[in-house]
Amino acid sequence: MSFRKLAVLNTAIVLALAAWVGPVSAQWTAMNRGSENIEVVGHLPLGAHLNVSDMDVEQELSRPYAYVSRMVWGPTGTKGMDIISIEDPANPERIYEYRIDDPDLHLGTGGMDVKHFKIGDRYYVVQSFQFRQGGPDPDLGAVVLDVTGLPDVSTVSEVGQIREPLLPGGFHNIFVYKHSDGRVLLFTTVSGPYAYIYDLAKVVDGASAEDALVGRVPVGATEGAGGGYHDIYVAYHPDTDQDRFYGGGTGGYFIYDVSDPSDPELAITLMGIRGIEYGHTFTPSPDGRFAVAEVEYRYAPLRIFDLKPALDGETTNINRPVSGWTADYQNLVHNHEVRWPLVFASSYLDGLTIFNLQDPSNPQTVGYYDTYIGKRTQDRCPECNGAFGVDVRNADGLILISDMSTGLWTFKMEGFNGWNGEQWGMPDISSAQKWDEPVRRPISQ
Amino acid sequence: MSKIHLAKAAALSALFALLIAAAPVAGQWTALDRGSDNMEVLGHLPLGPFLNVSDMDLEQEMSRPYAYVSRMVWADGGAKGMDIVSLEDPSHPELIYEWRIEEQDLHVGTGGMDVKYFKIDDRYYVVQSFQFGQGGPDSDMGAVVLDVTGLPDPSSVREVARIREPLLPGGFHNIFVYKHSDGRVLLFTTVSGPYSHVYDLRRVVEGDIENALVGRVPGPDSEGGGSAYHDIYVGYHPDTDQDRFYGGGTGGYYIYDVTDVEDPSLEITLTGISGVGRGHTFTPSPDGRYAVAEVEYQFAPLRIFDLQPALDGETTNIRRPIAGWTADYENLVHNHEVRWPFVFASSYLDGLTVFNLQDPSNPVTVGYYDTYLGGPGTRSTIVGGAFGVDIRNEDGLIVVSDMNTGLWTFRMDGFQGWSGDQWGVPDISSVQKWDEPLRRPIS
Numbered sequence: 001m002s003f004r005k006l007a008v009l010n011t012a013i014v015l016a017l018a019a020w021v022g023p024v025s026a027q028w029t030a031m032n033r034g035s036e037n038i039e040v041v042g043h044l045p046l047g048a049h050l051n052v053s054d055m056d057v058e059q060e061l062s063r064p065y066a067y068v069s070r071m072v073w074g075p076t077g078t079k080g081m082d083i084i085s086i087e088d089p090a091n092p093e094r095i096y097e098y099r100i101d102d103p104d105l106h107l108g109t110g111g112m113d114v115k116h117f118k119i120g121d122r123y124y125v126v127q128s129f130q131f132r133q134g135g136p137d138p139d140l141g142a143v144v145l146d147v148t149g150l151p152d153v154s155t156v157s158e159v160g161q162i163r164e165p166l167l168p169g170g171f172h173n174i175f176v177y178k179h180s181d182g183r184v185l186l187f188t189t190v191s192g193p194y195a196y197i198y199d200l201a202k203v204v205d206g207a208s209a210e211d212a213l214v215g216r217v218p219v220g221a222t223e224g225a226g227g228g229y230h231d232i233y234v235a236y237h238p239d240t241d242q243d244r245f246y247g248g249g250t251g252g253y254f255i256y257d258v259s260d261p262s263d264p265e266l267a268i269t270l271m272g273i274r275g276i277e278y279g280h281t282f283t284p285s286p287d288g289r290f291a292v293a294e295v296e297y298r299y300a301p302l303r304i305f306d307l308k309p310a311l312d313g314e315t316t317n318i319n320r321p322v323s324g325w326t327a328d329y330q331n332l333v334h335n336h337e338v339r340w341p342l343v344f345a346s347s348y349l350d351g352l353t354i355f356n357l358q359d360p361s362n363p364q365t366v367g368y369y370d371t372y373i374g375k376r377t378q379d380r381c382p383e384c385n386g387a388f389g390v391d392v393r394n395a396d397g398l399i400l401i402s403d404m405s406t407g408l409w410t411f412k413m414e415g416f417n418g419w420n421g422e423q424w425g426m427p428d429i430s431s432a433q434k435w436d437e438p439v440r441r442p443i444s445q
Numbered sequence: 446m447s448k449i450h451l452a453k454a455a456a457l458s459a460l461f462a463l464l465i466a467a468a469p470v471a472g473q474w475t476a477l478d479r480g481s482d483n484m485e486v487l488g489h490l491p492l493g494p495f496l497n498v499s500d501m502d503l504e505q506e507m508s509r510p511y512a513y514v515s516r517m518v519w520a521d522g523g524a525k526g527m528d529i530v531s532l533e534d535p536s537h538p539e540l541i542y543e544w545r546i547e548e549q550d551l552h553v554g555t556g557g558m559d560v561k562y563f564k565i566d567d568r569y570y571v572v573q574s575f576q577f578g579q580g581g582p583d584s585d586m587g588a589v590v591l592d593v594t595g596l597p598d599p600s601s602v603r604e605v606a607r608i609r610e611p612l613l614p615g616g617f618h619n620i621f622v623y624k625h626s627d628g629r630v631l632l633f634t635t636v637s638g639p640y641s642h643v644y645d646l647r648r649v650v651e652g653d654i655e656n657a658l659v660g661r662v663p664g665p666d667s668e669g670g671g672s673a674y675h676d677i678y679v680g681y682h683p684d685t686d687q688d689r690f691y692g693g694g695t696g697g698y699y700i701y702d703v704t705d706v707e708d709p710s711l712e713i714t715l716t717g718i719s720g721v722g723r724g725h726t727f728t729p730s731p732d733g734r735y736a737v738a739e740v741e742y743q744f745a746p747l748r749i750f751d752l753q754p755a756l757d758g759e760t761t762n763i764r765r766p767i768a769g770w771t772a773d774y775e776n777l778v779h780n781h782e783v784r785w786p787f788v789f790a791s792s793y794l795d796g797l798t799v800f801n802l803q804d805p806s807n808p809v810t811v812g813y814y815d816t817y818l819g820g821p822g823t824r825s826t827i828v829g830g831a832f833g834v835d836i837r838n839e840d841g842l843i844v845v846s847d848m849n850t851g852l853w854t855f856r857m858d859g860f861q862g863w864s865g866d867q868w869g870v871p872d873i874s875s876v877q878k879w880d881e882p883l884r885r886p887i888s
Contacts, residue, residue: 274742275720297719299769301744320826324744329774 028351034369037414038352041398044084044092046070046407050377051077054113054173054335054389055402056125057086059432061395065150066092067125068402069111070099073384074377079103079110081127085151089398089410096153098127098145100137107135108170115176117184118435119201122148124159126186126200130170138168141188144203160203162212167191176200177234178433180243185214185261187245189229193219195247197261215261219249220269227251230296231281234258237288238427239311242267244288248279252319253293255307268310272319275300283338286426290360292336292343293321298383301326302333302345304360325363327353332383337392339419340426342366344399346387349376352401352411367413371403394419394432474796480814483858484797487842490530490538492516492851496822497523500559500619500780500833501846502571503532505876507839511596512538513571514846515557515833516545520822525549525556527573531597535842535854542599544573544591546583553581554616561622563630564879565647568594570605572632572646576616585609587617587634590649606649608657613638622646623679624877626688631659631679631706633690639664639673641692643706660706665696665716675741676726679703682733683871684756687712689733693724698738700752713755717764720745728783731870735805737781737788738766743827746771747778747790749805770808772798777827782836784863785870787811789843791831794821797845797855812857816847838863838876 028034046052046068053071058064066084070077080103083096100106108131116125126144131137142162149155162171169191177185186198197215199207219227227250237244245256245264253270270279270293280294284307291305301324309315325343326333327350336345341358351370355363372386389402397418399411421428474480492498496519504511510532516524526549529542546552554577562571572590577583588608595601608617615637623631632644643660664673674694682689690701690709697716701709715724715738725739729752736750748766755763770788771778772795781790786803796815800808817830833846841862843855865872 275722275740275745277722295720298766299744299746299748299774300720301774303744321743324775326774329744329746329771330769 028368028370030373033351033373035367038367038369039412039414040369041410041412042086042088042090042092043406043410044094044408046082046094048074048077049405050074050385052388052402052404052407053109053111055391055400055408056114056116057391057393057398057400058116058123059394061393063123063150064089065116065147066391066400066408067114067116067127068408069114069127069389071109071111071130073109073380073404079106079129081111081114081125083125083147083150083153083156084408086398086400086410087151092408092410095151096156098143098156100129102136105135106131106137108132108138112171113173115174115186116147117176117200117433119184119204122146122204123150124148124200124204126174126176128171128174128188130172133168138170139163139165141171141190141209142174142186144200146204160206162186162188162198162203162209164190164196164209173229173231175232175234175431176433177243178435179261180236180259183214184433184435185234187217187232187234189232189249191228193227193250195229195232195245197258215258215264217245217247217256217258217264218266219247220251220254220266220271230279231294233281233283233431235284235288235429236427238429239288244284246282246284246291248282248293248295250278252276253279253282253291267316268307269317270305270319271317273303273321276303281335283336283431285338285340285357286421286424286429290357292338292357294333294336296332296334298332299329300332301329302336302343304357304363306360323361323363325355325365327365327368334387335389337390337431339392339394339430340421340424342416342419344390344392346390346401348383348386348388351387351403352390352399352409354413369409369411371401371409372406374405391431392419394430474813474815476818479796479818481812484799484812484814485856485858486814487854487856488532488534488536488538489850489854490540490852492528492540494520494523496520496829496848498832498846498848498851499555499557501835501844501852502560502562503835503837503842503844504562504569505837505839507837509569509596510535511562511593512835512844512852513560513562513573514852515560515573517555517557517576519555519828519848520824525552525575527557527560527571529571529593529596529599529602530852532842532844532854533597538852538854541597542602544589544602544604546575548582551581552577552583554578554584559617559619561620561632562593563622563646563877565630565650568592568650569596570594570646570650572620572622574617574620574634576618579614584614584616585611587636588620588632590646592650606652606654608632608644608649608654610636610642619674619676621677621679621875622877623688624879625706626681626704630877630879633662633677633679635674635677635694641674641677641690643703660703660709662690662692662701662703662709663711664692664694665699665714675724676739678726678728678875680729680731680733680873681871683873684733689729691727691729691736693727693738693740695723697721698724698727698736712761713752714762715750715764716762718748718766721748726780728781728875730783730785730802731865731873735802737783737802739778739781741777741779743777744774745777746774747781747788749802749808751805768806768808770800770810772810772813779831780833782834782875784836784838784874785865785868787860787863789834789836791834791845793827793832794830796831796847797834797843797853799857814853814855816845816853817849819849836863836874838874
């Protein structure tokens, strides 16, 4: 072997090694932003810096639409929601923009969280808003649009608004859940010590918020105590035949039996956890045994909890995680979607990150792509920039990211061609709701 | 050497350098390669059972090569007291004296926690803190003071005092000895109450225990009655000509002016920090501008704070760190010693770790050695391994006390001692200058 060939070979080894070793933060560069198993399918910039928040993707392949919330976190931008066609995921196309009237008069961030739902044969999207007092609409929590006629954007129509005049400040996060009683329910955070539950059939039929409100989930053990929720997830729990609410908020995380939404019953608490005073996103595994828990400050990893001692009745409170995971401990992992054993995370400054929980005590990073390579935001929240929201289309494994500064991204990951819990020996339960199927009672393994 | 050999050597060197530089501490060490190339293990002295060692202190004079190692029982068995280890030959640390609490089996609680030596006039002493629970003897005992002037002759070691606080049972978790600008040698202690206590050690060693308590630094909730502080550092602050107390405890971190120890004055708070419900160790840079702050739970990094806005009077509270550093985010960094710009940390399961704060916003790992290869004990998922660390400024000797593996001595390439003047900062660290006239270093 010649000197030159040897040098080239060794250089190649060095470069390969450099790409392979180290944590997520040490791996990507501006010229090599992702792991080799992640393919960027498409990218659609959406405008101003720090002007995108959460997102949702419809699950039916025949309805290739993503909904992207538009908040103003930086100095400028729009407040509302974009509808993106991903009929060709390689070329996402913005086909509709919902904007709040008189945006300059509206104080606060604007569009925060968004979810689609289906009732009967009609499809809807509910966009949450947060506006402050001093301008219009501080009582507006959400707007509901009928999007059945997409891709014909002329058919999009506003069918309802949810307002809570006694709890101004809007809804920070929302979750739409098809309850085991057949109703489609909207769970929302509010500026008060509850999560609110609305019957969306009533909302789209024109009922007032007061008439559509069917339940309130307290924070913690004491109804009427202070604080509130930051984020919400709701899922059927096969082992107990319960609809279960998973909320992160003041004091930690709380699991309620909401089989009867008008009478929620506290089942499990996760309080007294070191480093957690205010929980954020909180998502269980499909069988409800494990949970991924976020707290919203720099340096905090996602924590993985084993709920079994509480599920077995040995305790009602869990305060010690079995593991933690982060993309880069200097930053912060934001939202996540559990498709067990994979967890897809929108990791702010670290972009899309994916880890595997097959061994819940030892999470393993299995993929990443940095959607934002700019600098930290210096003035407000240094870690709050980049990938904000994430969603996964179960039918084909399409991965989507909404990035605060770079817009919408679509990805595929090698070997991930879709998700169904049964493929993994789990109940087929995720954030994706099954609008048209009869209420199932999957059995956990 | 042929061209091919040269190429192989160059490429292998590049590979090796890349491996060292690219990965985090946790990804670097293996059981067969436990440290960075710049870290030399000089000596190692195992000290007994699993989880039976806590904090340590190192005398600073080369003529007195003694390390003091606290013995606590964190798990099932072991000694409760303190060991004196001779480092006359740092490659062969030698256990020369064992102080043990009498009737050890009757004593409930961990036992020896923190230890500091001090000098008054021509005599050398060591103060060993203790924590014993109620239900056994000595729950009111906070510390034992030994005269160690006659070392290395262990027969000359004698106990001269015990500090007790009957109204605050539970002992002293951490202690700090500070030579105050008024000339007194003061012992600052945590107590099981909403204060830090300040004792005049001259009065202690002269037997005037009743009048030794000369001050109390309030906690954030002095009326609440809970235990206020977890750890303490005291340093002279040149810019204000103040003796300053740095305490971590309930709610965060607190800086008091203790120039008049009878009347401490709160200067700066660091509260409302996300992820910090109760501060732990809190150490300023020599000039008092920056601070390294620990909080004691898994996943928590050390946080670096810039105190300048508070020092400038723009605010009295700082709540946002400018940086964070950890050896492995899945574990926990425990105690640390600042020798600016270096910070030497006893990082529990990650052993000795060293990082550089020359750019305080971007801490950089510069050395490590894993002193413990096992897992944590059954009591905690993170507590085990390197507990305490100290540095001998004179020659740069690094010493670690490991809960499971005992005492270790190290040298780091290029670190042959420390004086603040070498780095353009006041010559201030945890090391006290017993014999020098009171200095007023300029920051």
